[in-house]
Amino acid sequence: xxxxxxxxxxxxxxxxxxxxxxxxxxxxxxxxxxxxxxxxxxxxxxxxxxxxxxxxxxxxxxxxxxxxxxxxxxxxxxxxxxxxxxxxxxxxxxxxxxxxxxxxxxxxxxxxxx
Numbered sequence: 001x002x003x004x005x006x007x008x009x010x011x012x013x014x015x016x017x018x019x020x021x022x023x024x025x026x027x028x029x030x031x032x033x034x035x036x037x038x039x040x041x042x043x044x045x046x047x048x049x050x051x052x053x054x055x056x057x058x059x060x061x062x063x064x065x066x067x068x069x070x071x072x073x074x075x076x077x078x079x080x081x082x083x084x085x086x087x088x089x090x091x092x093x094x095x096x097x098x099x100x101x102x103x104x105x106x107x108x109x110x111x112x113x114x
Contacts, residue, residue, distance in 0.1 A: 002026050002103050004095040009108030014086050016112075022078040022095030022105060029053065029071050029078070032099045036069065036080045038091035038110075048093070049080060062088070085112045 008020040020036065028034070035050035049059045049069040057069050068081040078095060090112050095105035 002028055002097065004097060004103055004105035006093065006095045006105045006108040009093065009110045011111040011113065012085055013114050014112055016085055017081070017083045018085065018110060020080040020082065020093055020108060020110075022080075024076040024078070024097065027073075027076055028097055028099070029073050029076070032097040032103075034071070034078050034098075035096045036078070037094045037096055038089075039094070039107075040088075040091040043091075045094070051078070082110070085110075087112050087114075 003025040005023050006020060008018060012018055030053050033050060033052050036048040037045050038048050039045040047060055048063055049067055051057045051069050051071060066084045071078050090110060092107040092109050094107045097103045
C-alpha cells in the first residue's frame with residue numbers, strides 16, 4: 001500500500017510564500033496521476049493542481065500564475081510552490097494519487113492571515 005505524507009504547511013501573512021511537499025512511500029509518479037487538493041472550513045474539497053505521468057499539469061483558475069506544481073522523481077516527492085498567498089488560500093491541503101486505486105494523504109494546514 002502506497003502512503004503519502006505531506007509537509008510544509010504553516011501560517012503566513014498575505015503575499016508570502018510556502019512550499020508543500022508530498023513524499024510517496026514508493027516510486028509511483030511514472031504510473032500515477034498526482035495532485036494537491038484543498039478544503040477550506042465549511043467548503044467542499046477542491047482540486048488545486050494535478051500532474052500526469054507524462055508531466056502534463058493543470059491548475060485551478062484561482063491559483064494559476066501563483067502556484068507551481070512539480071515532481072522530484074528521484075525523491076518520490078511532489079512539490080507545490082505557493083506564491084503571493086492570500087486569505088482565500090487558507091485550507092487543509094491534501095496530497096492525492098490515482099492509478100487503479102485512489103490514495104490520499106492526511107493533509108497539512110495552511111493559514112494565511114495578517
